[in-house]
Amino acid sequence: MVDRDRARVALLGLSCGDALGRPVEGWPAERIAREHGTLESFVGDGTHGKPPGTVTDDTELATILARSLLACDGFDRDDFAARLVDWYESGPFGIGGTTTEALRRIADGTPPLEAAEAARAAKSPGRKATNGSVMRCAPLAIAYADDREALERVSCESSRVTHADPRCVHGCAALNLTIAAVLEGDERPLETALAALSDDAPPELVDRLEPIPENVDPDSLVPENDAVETLRTALYHALTASDLETAVVGAVNEGGDADTIGAVAGAVAGARFGAGALPERWLTNVAGRAERRELADRLAEVEPSER
8 A cells, every 4th residue: 555645745746846836837947046036935926827826737637637536446538538628618727738629629529539639630740749648647656556557557548538649648657657666665766667668658758768867967957848858857856856845946946837847846756755845835835735635645545456
């Protein structure tokens, strides 16, 4: 059974990284430094003009996935897709283009796999591997932590609801296998995760992640909303930092897609550092913390026979 404290901090770390990065989403690092020095605490306004501690679609989609996992005793593509459509139709802010296109098609009656492929085809070649499925997939790592084969499979399936590009699909698996290895105390979790990926994982993904954490020049990090570069930046900070706060602050202050990179780094670092790692000023001010704590506790108690 997964350590409940580490599972809890993984989901809360995701939320806190999201909330810290939300007001500077899309900003270059230079602008963050100019206006905030080092951004270390929740602030209001900025991108999307929301109050301090507000979370974005990163946290909302991860929460929807967690609810679906618990309602269905495991991953159910149709239930997850239906919940995503309900969320989409509620008019959320900041929703990504690929997610929007896929969910619009699903709402119109297109099956999820076809909708995701159509959304992929609608994008220009250089913009197909966006990070909208990577940012939401961490709850799977808690529910399936003790079944790595199933974890890889459902991580890929969860991406294909909206993001069909192989870099997104296998990026979700790489992230969740890393989180699962971290939860078990593996000292080389990313190496373990990459070794467990299926043979059809794209070389572009594997080659970009393999040097982490020892052999990466921090100046080479590219904090874009690309799935591969999001993983590279977030995993670097989460696996090299001495504590969770350092990991999340470092990730967010890279700039670019700061909320998503902060969320992914927060999930990994939360699993790595566990109880007591979250700064109290974040924990008491992040939106929706009570529900995500409860969801993590319940996911950590799921037995393999129930899935």
